[in-house]
Amino acid sequence: AQTVTQSQPEMSVQEAETVTLSCTYDTSESDYYLFWYKQPPSRQMILVIRQEAYKQQNATENRFSVNFQKAAKSFSLKISDSQLGDAAMYFCAYTNGAGNNRKLIWGLGTSLAVNP
Amino acid sequence: DADVTQTPRNRITKTGKRIMLECSQTKGHDRMYWYRQDPGLGLRLIYYSFDVKDINKGEISDGYSVSRQAQAKFSLSLESAIPNQTALYFCATSGYPNLETQYFGPGTRLLVL
Numbered sequence: 001a002q003t004v005t006q007s008q009p010e011m012s013v014q015e016a017e018t019v020t021l022s023c024t025y026d027t028s029e030s031d032y033y034l035f036w037y038k039q040p041p042s043r044q045m046i047l048v049i050r051q052e053a054y055k056q057q058n059a060t061e062n063r064f065s066v067n068f069q070k071a072a073k074s075f076s077l078k079i080s081d082s083q084l085g086d087a088a089m090y091f092c093a094y095t096n097g098a099g100n101n102r103k104l105i106w107g108l109g110t111s112l113a114v115n116p
Numbered sequence: 117d118a119d120v121t122q123t124p125r126n127r128i129t130k131t132g133k134r135i136m137l138e139c140s141q142t143k144g145h146d147r148m149y150w151y152r153q154d155p156g157l158g159l160r161l162i163y164y165s166f167d168v169k170d171i172n173k174g175e176i177s178d179g180y181s182v183s184r185q186a187q188a189k190f191s192l193s194l195e196s197a198i199p200n201q202t203a204l205y206f207c208a209t210s211g212y213p214n215l216e217t218q219y220f221g222p223g224t225r226l227l228v229l
Contacts, residue, residue, distance in 0.1 A: 033216045033217070035217070037220075042222075043204060043222070043223045043225070044220065044222050044223065045159075045206060045208075045220035045223070046220075047217065047218075047219060047220075050214075050217055091158070091159075095216045103161060103174075104159070104161070104218060106158040106159045107158065108156065108157075108158050109158065
């Protein structure tokens with residue numbers, strides 16, 4: 001069965017610094033998608049970034065980028081120039097790319113604090 | 117305006133009451149989902165629907181039912197609420213061209229006394 005593991009329950013970063021959140025996953029599929037979602041104190045679940053497994057190029061969205069290591073089944077999120085508004089829970093999620101049953105498998109999250 | 121809306125945003129109810137949580141979307145997506153979020157357990161899928169005539173149980177459907185009234189509307193009902201259904205409930209949608217990418221509503225915080 002597919003699983004997603006976030007090994008860092010809590011992390012902190014100084015404003016303007018860079019932080020990397022870790023995520024590993026387990027799957028026997030070759031076609032799948034990986035996501036990072038952000039959940040700020042407002043509790044909204046916001047899509048941060050999306051990676052297609054068949055693409056070797058790492059996805060980037062402004063200050064957010066990923067380091068996708070397919071062989072190692074690792075999908076880390078790098079936040080550059082951290083801002084106070086980046087403080088949130090960050091969830092890593094996986095879904096397979098085939099068929100209709102594209103269920104999202106979630107990690108338990110990493111709580112990120114940003115210190116001024 | 118938000119693409120995925122949920123009503124109510126907060127709800128307090130008593131054990132045994134029937135309640136309905138509503139979700140509407142303007143994204144034009146065919147697929148809609150209901151999740152609950154509990155501390156330490158992450159998000160768990162309750163029900164999902166791939167179109168108006170398609171309803172599927174998720175991993176924790178017991179005690180819940182759903183109705184897909186239209187492409188844009190997907191309601192979740194608790195037939196007889198119990199305290200362990202206290203949680204944060206999310207509606208999500210996905211559609212072409214990226215069926216795998218889900219977009220979430222703001223959530224409904226439910227407290228069952």
